[in-house]
Amino acid sequence: MVDRTTAAATETKIQDPPWHRRLVESLGDLREALRRNPTMLFGLVVLGVMAVAAFGAPYFGLPDPMRQAPIERLRDPSAENWFGTDMYGRDLFSRVLHGGQISLMVGLSVAFLATVIGLAIGLVAGFNRRVDAIVMRFMDALMSIPAILLAIALVALWGSSVPNVILALTIPEVPRVVRLVRSVVLMLRDQVFVQAAIACGTSTARILVRHIMPNTIPPLIVQATYICAQAVIFEAYLSFVGAGTPPEVPSWGNIMAEGRRFFFQNFGMILYPGVFLAITVFAINTFGDGLRDSLDPRMQRRV
Amino acid sequence: MTEAMTLSAAPPRPVPAGEPVLEVEDLRTYFDTRDGVVKAVDGLSFSLKPGEILGVVGESGCGKSITSLSIMQLVPRPPARFASGAIRFRGRDLLKLGHEEMRRIRGNEISMIFQDPMSSLNPVLTVGDQLTEAVILHQKLGKRAARDRAREMLDLVHIPEPERRLEEYPHQLSGGMRQRVMIAMALGCDPSVLIADEPTTALDVTIQAQILALMEEIRDKLKTAIILITHDLGVVAEMADRVLVMYAGRKVEEADVVELFERPQHPYTRGLMASIPRLTAAEMETAPPRLSEIPGIVPSLNALPPGCTFADRCPHVQDHCRRGYPPLEPKRPGHVAACWESHRLPEWQP
Amino acid sequence: MLAYVIRRLIATIPIMALVAIFVFLLLHLSPGDPAVIIAGDFATEAQIQEIRQQLGLNDPLHVQFWNWLMNLFRGDLGTSIYSGLPVSRLILQRVEPTLMLTLCTMVIAVTIAIPLGVVAAWKVGTWVDRVVMTVAVLGFSLPVFVLGYALILGGSVWLGWFPVQGYTSIFTSFTGFLAHITLPALTLGLVYMALIARMTRATMLEVMNEDYVRTAYAKGLSTRTVLVKHALKNAMVPISTTIGLGLALLIGGVVVTESVFAIPGLGRLTVDAVLRTDYPVIQGVILVFSLTYVMLNLLIDLSYVLFDPRIRY
Numbered sequence: 001m002v003d004r005t006t007a008a009a010t011e012t013k014i015q016d017p018p019w020h021r022r023l024v025e026s027l028g029d030l031r032e033a034l035r036r037n038p039t040m041l042f043g044l045v046v047l048g049v050m051a052v053a054a055f056g057a058p059y060f061g062l063p064d065p066m067r068q069a070p071i072e073r074l075r076d077p078s079a080e081n082w083f084g085t086d087m088y089g090r091d092l093f094s095r096v097l098h099g100g101q102i103s104l105m106v107g108l109s110v111a112f113l114a115t116v117i118g119l120a121i122g123l124v125a126g127f128n129r130r131v132d133a134i135v136m137r138f139m140d141a142l143m144s145i146p147a148i149l150l151a152i153a154l155v156a157l158w159g160s161s162v163p164n165v166i167l168a169l170t171i172p173e174v175p176r177v178v179r180l181v182r183s184v185v186l187m188l189r190d191q192v193f194v195q196a197a198i199a200c201g202t203s204t205a206r207i208l209v210r211h212i213m214p215n216t217i218p219p220l221i222v223q224a225t226y227i228c229a230q231a232v233i234f235e236a237y238l239s240f241v242g243a244g245t246p247p248e249v250p251s252w253g254n255i256m257a258e259g260r261r262f263f264f265q266n267f268g269m270i271l272y273p274g275v276f277l278a279i280t281v282f283a284i285n286t287f288g289d290g291l292r293d294s295l296d297p298r299m300q301r302r303v
Numbered sequence: 304m305t306e307a308m309t310l311s312a313a314p315p316r317p318v319p320a321g322e323p324v325l326e327v328e329d330l331r332t333y334f335d336t337r338d339g340v341v342k343a344v345d346g347l348s349f350s351l352k353p354g355e356i357l358g359v360v361g362e363s364g365c366g367k368s369i370t371s372l373s374i375m376q377l378v379p380r381p382p383a384r385f386a387s388g389a390i391r392f393r394g395r396d397l398l399k400l401g402h403e404e405m406r407r408i409r410g411n412e413i414s415m416i417f418q419d420p421m422s423s424l425n426p427v428l429t430v431g432d433q434l435t436e437a438v439i440l441h442q443k444l445g446k447r448a449a450r451d452r453a454r455e456m457l458d459l460v461h462i463p464e465p466e467r468r469l470e471e472y473p474h475q476l477s478g479g480m481r482q483r484v485m486i487a488m489a490l491g492c493d494p495s496v497l498i499a500d501e502p503t504t505a506l507d508v509t510i511q512a513q514i515l516a517l518m519e520e521i522r523d524k525l526k527t528a529i530i531l532i533t534h535d536l537g538v539v540a541e542m543a544d545r546v547l548v549m550y551a552g553r554k555v556e557e558a559d560v561v562e563l564f565e566r567p568q569h570p571y572t573r574g575l576m577a578s579i580p581r582l583t584a585a586e587m588e589t590a591p592p593r594l595s596e597i598p599g600i601v602p603s604l605n606a607l608p609p610g611c612t613f614a615d616r617c618p619h620v621q622d623h624c625r626r627g628y629p630p631l632e633p634k635r636p637g638h639v640a641a642c643w644e645s646h647r648l649p650e651w652q653p
Numbered sequence: 654m655l656a657y658v659i660r661r662l663i664a665t666i667p668i669m670a671l672v673a674i675f676v677f678l679l680l681h682l683s684p685g686d687p688a689v690i691i692a693g694d695f696a697t698e699a700q701i702q703e704i705r706q707q708l709g710l711n712d713p714l715h716v717q718f719w720n721w722l723m724n725l726f727r728g729d730l731g732t733s734i735y736s737g738l739p740v741s742r743l744i745l746q747r748v749e750p751t752l753m754l755t756l757c758t759m760v761i762a763v764t765i766a767i768p769l770g771v772v773a774a775w776k777v778g779t780w781v782d783r784v785v786m787t788v789a790v791l792g793f794s795l796p797v798f799v800l801g802y803a804l805i806l807g808g809s810v811w812l813g814w815f816p817v818q819g820y821t822s823i824f825t826s827f828t829g830f831l832a833h834i835t836l837p838a839l840t841l842g843l844v845y846m847a848l849i850a851r852m853t854r855a856t857m858l859e860v861m862n863e864d865y866v867r868t869a870y871a872k873g874l875s876t877r878t879v880l881v882k883h884a885l886k887n888a889m890v891p892i893s894t895t896i897g898l899g900l901a902l903l904i905g906g907v908v909v910t911e912s913v914f915a916i917p918g919l920g921r922l923t924v925d926a927v928l929r930t931d932y933p934v935i936q937g938v939i940l941v942f943s944l945t946y947v948m949l950n951l952l953i954d955l956s957y958v959l960f961d962p963r964i965r966y
Binding site: 375377406407408409410411414415417419422423424425426427428429436437440441472474485488 | 863864865867868869870871872873874875882883886887960961962963
């Protein structure tokens with residue numbers, strides 16, 4: 001039996017600062033990491049510029065991205081149409097900027113949803129052996145279906161809409177997050193502070209939320225950046241094979257998909273959105289790499 | 304002295320008796336780090352005669368391993384650099400050699416064995432593969448001849464069934480066996496200098512004794528000069544002809560083994576000796592000696608105090624000790640030490 | 654070894670069964686009536702009824718699943734709604750181009766990426782490392798089809814070195830095959846290369862800190878020998894794991910690449926099926942790709958024996 005007073009003492013000793021305070025601290029660390037890691041800062045700045053360009057596009061006084069002008073179709077870049085026009089004579093520059101909204105939204109939503117769902121499942125699976133056995137079989141099966149194929153099939157079935165695309169891209173990412181969270185939980189479960197908390201009779205939910213979850217956050221944030229980058233690309237793939245967002249919505253994927261038939265006449269329809277997409281994804285990846293390096297203690301020691 | 308050299312296929316390399324085979328002179332190995340220059344080895348000089356065993360002792364972090372890696376030129380450059388000095392091997396300064404010339408010496412004329420035989424052997428290559436590699440490279444032996452040589456070397460280090468061992472992988476051998484393989488590997492080209500960096504630290508006590516006996520036997524048979532790096536004064540007392548004590552990257556004392564153990568002139572050496580527990584043989588088995596009784600720690604090598612680096616831990620420290628670093632001077636015949644106060648130290652009672 | 658292989662094969666059965674259930678349920682997870690979705694917007698009630706009949710949608714769910722599974726075991730993946738042909742036949746007709754494209758891509762990617770990763774690790778921190786790694790991250794960031802169209806424009810239209818699109822079977826003409834496969838394989842290989850090169854570099858950096866690498870240098874071996882013989886062999890297990898897992902990316906890329914280069918393979922079949930909501934075909938393709946993916950990864954697990962003697966099955 002654990003003596004009451006020692007138990008209380010242990011309880012206070014193993015008491016970590018509340019996780020939100022630790023998050024604030026790690027944000028402070030983030031500032032420090034940004035200062036030390038210029039490529040990471042570069043990624044963040046580029047990402048910020050992209051976001052401003054995409055979400056600020058309606059206020060820049062650009063031509064309406066939906067306004068058709070059949071006479072001006074497939075124009076080359078000019079002072080009036082910086083990126084030229086598409087097959088309906090719509091201004092490509094305006095469409096590419098507006099298109100960023102969907103791509104960024106899809107990327108961020110998928111990263112957020114996959115992380116949250118994966119975190120919940122992973123925490124439970126890591127702590128309960130019976131749930132673990134069932135859930136992990138399920139996740140293994142889900143992971144053996146190539147992600148894009150699964151997403152294509154889901155959208156083809158559910159129909160084209162932005163929420164459907166987000167959900168279809170989220171589902172194949174969940175197992176990877178579950179695995180990551182579960183591995184952290186399994187590692188921590190046997191550590192002294194968790195064992196002590198268990199011995200003190202702390203409820204499982206409390207242990208999970210207070211002691212284990214905060215430790216999964218840093219690797220999860222890194223993982224989330226990669227998922228976000230992947231989702232932006234996959235959204236374009238889905239549109240490209242005709243299983244993406246509705247064709248009337250300008251997204252980078254849709255603009256490029258439309259450009260397929262005209263790529264000999266106007267490569268700009270693929271090139272410009274492609275370059276914007278590549279820069280965005282590159283920025284997300286660079287940011288993610290920097291984040292990983294600054295969170296990985298082994299890397300720090302090497303510096 | 305030269306007749307033992309004919310054991311291998313290599314041409315005999317005559318070294319006049321008494322002439323040093325290796326001379327280190329004012330070696331300074333500095334590391335440029337973010338927190339300043341770390342003087343890992345700072346003005347070290349010593350020499351090594353053929354067939355001699357030189358013990359280099361000191362606590363961890365005192366520059367022993369960097370010294371050995373400097374001789375082999377295996378310190379990563381950058382961050383390391385050789386600020387000054389010379390390492391003369393048979394009259395050639397190793398620090399002036401090119402990359403390729405140094406490669407021809409490494410593993411051939413100077414070889415090295417490392418502390419942990421578990422991690423120092425490549426897990427995915429066979430013992431035979433790793434043993435023959437160096438002789439094929441340096442002695443231009445064919446596959447067949449290299450294998451014969453490898454078997455010969457395994458015999459020399461008393462590994463039974465050498466033929467079978469050649470086909471095995473390191474994980475199939477015991478710890479002591481692996482260190483024997485390491486020694487055999489190092490001796491394959493019949494080097495004139497063998498650097499052994501804590502060769503027994505990772506081994507069981509009983510195996511330690513066997514490995515040390517093996518190294519002495521090899522010295523007697525092949526007249527290989529050995530630099531034995533260790534923190535264990537017991538090992539030094541048993542094995543070495545001469546002892547060099549290092550502290551904070553510098554030599555603080557050097558003498559013949561008997562002289563040093565009978566009349567240590569530096570308080571640090573005395574501290575090391577005092578910290579050897581005097582135990583019966585049975586107690587030695589369960590608790591190998593540890594050096595932990597000198598108060599304090601080795602000062603950080605990028606912020607050394609102006610005076611004697613040992614001053615803060617020295618029981619005999621005087622005010623003037625902190626003003627200047629003591630010169631290394633002969634205190635007795637064949638016995639040098641760097642201490643302002645050595646003449647005032649009390650008589651040493653072993 | 655054989656016992657292990659059999660054990661592993663048996664272990665994949667529940668996973669594949671779950672995949673089969675997923676794939677079956679795909680059709681039934683949909684919010685609406687599957688027959689209506691498949692029939693499309695302009696179908697008459699009679700057409701919808703016909704589809705319902707054809708897919709057995711009027712039966713209870715478990716009966717449908719049982720029938721579907723039994724058909725699967727007989728190699729019957731159902732019938733295409735669009736063409737009326739058996740799905741298994743459609744897939745078999747399309748296997749060769751996809752298989753060839755994937756193989757060529759793997760060979761190209763692995764032979765380029767591993768040396769690149771090794772060099773980057775060797776020259777870590779220098780501009781060589783930085784260039785290789787930046788290109789690798791770029792490789793992750795560029796959508797396959799943008800690169801594909803750029804290569805068509807550059808290599809086929811401007812330089813005229815390669816045919817614009819299409820595919821020639823290796824059994825028809827070897828040179829024609831090579832001409833047609835080069836650009837798609839390069840296109841598809843970039844992401845895969847990026848992945849393998851990064852993993853190679855990371856693993857090599859870890860291995861190069863090992864004591865046995867220092868031992869190898871202490872023997873006087875050249876840097877090349879140390880890197881290739883001592884370090885790379887130790888790094889091969891994690892690298893080959895990545896090669897296996899990266900196949901999922903490759904399969905995803907195949908779908909897009911085949912569309913860009915008009916290669917009549919399984920990817921093209923998938924895209925066409927999606928456009929026509931030909932669900933039996935989509936199900937069949939997913940099943941085949943998943944099974945292949947699982948089996949290839951099993952094969953790679955078994956190949957660890959070649960690299961690490963400590964692994965015994």
